[in-house]
Amino acid sequence: MSILQKMTGNQYHKNKHEYDKAIIAVGSCENHGYHLPFGTDTFVSNILAEKVAERVKGLLVLPPVNVGVSEHYAYFPFTVTLQPETLIAVLKDIMRSVIKNGMKKIFIMNGHDGNIAPIEIASRSIKMEFPEVRIASLDAWWVTAGNLLPPDTFEVWNGLGHAGEGETSMGLALFPELIEMEYARGVVPNLPDGVEIKWNFAELTDCGATGDPTKGTVEKGRMMEDVLVNRLVKFFEEMDACDWRYNSQQSAL
Template sequence: MANIITHMTGQQYHEGKFDKAILAVGSCENHGYHLPHGTDTLVSYRLAQRVADRVEGMLVLPPITVGMSAHYSHFLFNLSLEPETLIAVLKDVLRSTVKAGIQKIFIMNGHDGNIAPIEIASRAIKMEYPQVRIASLDAWWITAGQLLPPNTFEVWGGLGHAGEGETSIALALFPELVQMEHAKGVVPDLPPDVEIKWNFAELTNTGATGDPTKATAEKGQKMVNVLVEAVVNFIKEMDARGWDYSSSQAAIELGKLA
């Protein structure tokens, strides 16, 4: 709790000497019949906390608990921000963090509909404050599959909204909120090389894709371990480099940004 801003007094914050912050961005939407509506927020926030516990000087910001979820609206209960609203919220949170003196920010995203707004908001803040460093894990569900052995998951590479991978990580992080007896999903027939901009109701009638019945807490813990390790290693490496990722032929030098 010592690095969570909402739990701190002003004195504790000043004593903390924070130079980095991590922001979880989630959603409140249906996750089938077996996962809580706040799954995306719960996963991203708990991953963020685990990262911050291992990184010196990292502050955990309050999570953004509602995302851009209009494409899931056929399945109740669903809350959604317009993309422009989420962009504005993200910009305000990032801007406030920068104004508080923290210029290294990591975004832990938990929901597919947030990816584009995060990109737009981050680029805008970067142009407004060129010295700021912003990094993000846009799709942990993709990254985990890339980091784990290919035989970790049984169906569809563990993918899916409330599918094998997401249900597994929920079982690892908040098993008390999962009702596996209601787990069921659909593996959609989608092309491998082209991304279709689907409405979720076109893919499933259960509120879930993939096969959540194959989920286990053991698989989920493996996902947590590789994701946290990857982000922690990234941040520590960047700290060691002074967050200087500029090339030797950059048009703008670090410290002379304009």
């Protein structure tokens, strides 16, 4: 067992020497159209974290952060959000707790766009506080999966979108019992390439979803799951092989 929440004190005490690194999922609680559950971002990131831990020796799964920075989705009910400064503080406290327990390798599995900047700030701060600690993250699995899969995998907008083709497909693969596909619909917004507009979500869609969730399938979701889990497992294998020494041999540090 590698899931901390499900361990007893006895189980952890007997096996604590086996764990040298931790993974934490960071999600959100917000509207995901009419067809996906509010906890989609947390479910996806945490399930992927658990699947990776099944194949990576010494990886302990921490409890997920269920609420993220979702202010930009607040026009849709029932958005539960933290302030960016709050999430930064929460992540820093969690990482300090991990370090206090002797682990110096931390991986953050993010499931929500609003968490990317707080994760960056929290991680940089902890690195300054504990220079010996190694921190890595997957900030946007929805982008990474699209880059890893063949270019013709998705039918609309390269599978992107909040509750769109890709995210809906992932949900169908991981937690189909929570999805109501008969209510799926979305809007493909008119966004320019190369420049990022700082929108609030109500400016992009009237139904809480972007992209085309009706194109989502279990098969596409399983493909996304496979390439992501395989890529992360490979990452841990590569980093463990070099004891997470990613600095140049010529570095003065």
